[in-house]
Amino acid sequence: MRRWSDVSSAVVRTRYKRRPYSVLAQKQAPLPEQPPPTRRDPAAIVAPELASLRTSLLSLLGSAHPGLDEIAKYYFLHPSKQMRPLLALLFARATNGLGQHWREKQWAAECEGAGGRAEELDWPLTRADVLNDWNPSMPDSTASFDAVFSLVPPQPRVDRPPLPASFALTPSGIPALVSPFLLLPTQRRLAQILEMIHVASLLHDDVIDTSALRRGVPSAPAAFGNKLSVLGGDFLLGRASTALSRLGDFEVVELVASVIGNLVEGEILQMKDVYTPELGIIATPTASKEAWSVYLKKTYLKTASLMAKGCRASVILGGCSQGEVWKEVAYAFGRNFGLAFQLVDDVLDYEAGEATLGKPGGADLRLGLATGPALYAWEEHPEMGPLILRKFEREGDVELARDLVRRSSGVLRTRELARAHSEKARELLQLLPDSDAKVSLEILTERVITRSS
Ligand code: FPP
Ligand code: MG
Numbered sequence: 001m002r003r004w005s006d007v008s009s010a011v012v013r014t015r016y017k018r019r020p021y022s023v024l025a026q027k028q029a030p031l032p033e034q035p036p037p038t039r040r041d042p043a044a045i046v047a048p049e050l051a052s053l054r055t056s057l058l059s060l061l062g063s064a065h066p067g068l069d070e071i072a073k074y075y076f077l078h079p080s081k082q083m084r085p086l087l088a089l090l091f092a093r094a095t096n097g098l099g100q101h102w103r104e105k106q107w108a109a110e111c112e113g114a115g116g117r118a119e120e121l122d123w124p125l126t127r128a129d130v131l132n133d134w135n136p137s138m139p140d141s142t143a144s145f146d147a148v149f150s151l152v153p154p155q156p157r158v159d160r161p162p163l164p165a166s167f168a169l170t171p172s173g174i175p176a177l178v179s180p181f182l183l184l185p186t187q188r189r190l191a192q193i194l195e196m197i198h199v200a201s202l203l204h205d206d207v208i209d210t211s212a213l214r215r216g217v218p219s220a221p222a223a224f225g226n227k228l229s230v231l232g233g234d235f236l237l238g239r240a241s242t243a244l245s246r247l248g249d250f251e252v253v254e255l256v257a258s259v260i261g262n263l264v265e266g267e268i269l270q271m272k273d274v275y276t277p278e279l280g281i282i283a284t285p286t287a288s289k290e291a292w293s294v295y296l297k298k299t300y301l302k303t304a305s306l307m308a309k310g311c312r313a314s315v316i317l318g319g320c321s322q323g324e325v326w327k328e329v330a331y332a333f334g335r336n337f338g339l340a341f342q343l344v345d346d347v348l349d350y351e352a353g354e355a356t357l358g359k360p361g362g363a364d365l366r367l368g369l370a371t372g373p374a375l376y377a378w379e380e381h382p383e384m385g386p387l388i389l390r391k392f393e394r395e396g397d398v399e400l401a402r403d404l405v406r407r408s409s410g411v412l413r414t415r416e417l418a419r420a421h422s423e424k425a426r427e428l429l430q431l432l433p434d435s436d437a438k439v440s441l442e443i444l445t446e447r448v449i450t451r452s453s
Helices: 004-010 044-060 066-074 083-095 102-110 185-208 220-224 226-245 250-271 285-317 325-351 372-380 384-389 397-406 410-429 436-450
Strands: none
Touching: 044 083, 044 185, 044 436, 066 220, 066 226, 083 185, 083 285, 083 325, 083 436, 102 185, 185 220, 185 226, 185 250, 185 285, 220 226, 226 250, 250 285, 285 325, 285 372, 325 372, 325 410, 325 436, 372 384, 372 397, 372 410, 384 397, 410 436
8 A cells, every 4th residue: 555655745734643543554454355346337336326316316406496496407317427426425435434433423324313314414404484495395394485484482402312422443443444335325415415516517607608518418508598597506506505504514514615616716717818918928938837827726626626525525424534544535536536537528629529528529719718738739839829818719710729739749748637637546546445446436547538528
């Protein structure tokens, strides 16, 4: 197993001095024999969870307003990679049992009134008639504004059942993965929340990008119009926020809520005229350096943040606390994986077309966006600079830029950069104990580079 210090440049240092045992000691005894994840499908080991996740998610999105109901569910009705839930579920599987508070979390998932049971995650924390967030799919836990409201005398506080006296680690004191694997209801709900936030951002993104297609079908703005698409995205965020608060973990609420801000910042950074001469940036190689740093920051905010914080949140819900290496690994993995994922996405925009992407190729240039391949091409062909500066606005700019990219090593170098990040992500996994989920995550770090859609 790799030492923590070998990969620490890629991760935030943690105060692991507080641990009673070393990071190396966190590697535990091998799991009992389990069918290995197939190389064809690294998602196979969490396939049942992924399948039920989408179906049960639809019930979280019910609205009394039929139009809103339809648009909120629209993107969930078409198959998707569910990459963010997949990463969160695999990290749960790769770390559940290791955290200092695992047994407490497991107890909460089984003990009535402790807030961690599946059905409890649907119960309102505030009285349903005060929330007025009517969801026809959940008539028992929501109430409508139409119901008669009466002043209710304050209810006595219902306290959580007391924690059992001792939650020792494993008998040996060395943390071990739980076997057989147990996914906590809070982690399953988190996976749904991550997908809801992702889909909300797509609803907004398709308005901004004026996309006609998503995954080969009419985009939400094409099918319902811009206004409903924006409102549908907002509705998803609202429902995701309610579900997030019911997870009962402040750290997770903070992490996931901060992703929403990150997504918006990433999108604004992408829209902004960062290369204009008014900002003092001119079309020279120095400017391309500046553009690279904006591009990578935007890539983290727009794509990697949700993956990184989603993985970290999943590990926290499994009982990992401050000072434990697992949540640092989860974040750093997701950050590197997310960067690789988006870099490859940007390459595919040059290489692939409608057949593989479900949208026409070259879309980024038409949106005025200079991604990795164009920025590298700028280094080799200075004439790319003015095109980037004017956001490929003039007639023939897009075609010229595509040609410059073709005659440069831009695509190749962007792929190499993506590979460097995916290798970093793979290296980080060596800090985890061996498991089928770890193998799946390793396979994903290869797939993220070789994928064609
Ligand atoms: C897809 O990018 C879009 C994103 C990853 C994020 C978009 C974020 C916003 C619109 C900010 C608002 C956020 C929320 C949460 C409401 P892309 O256009 O490169 O990919 P595509 O080809 O799939 O459209
Ligand atoms: Mg888009």
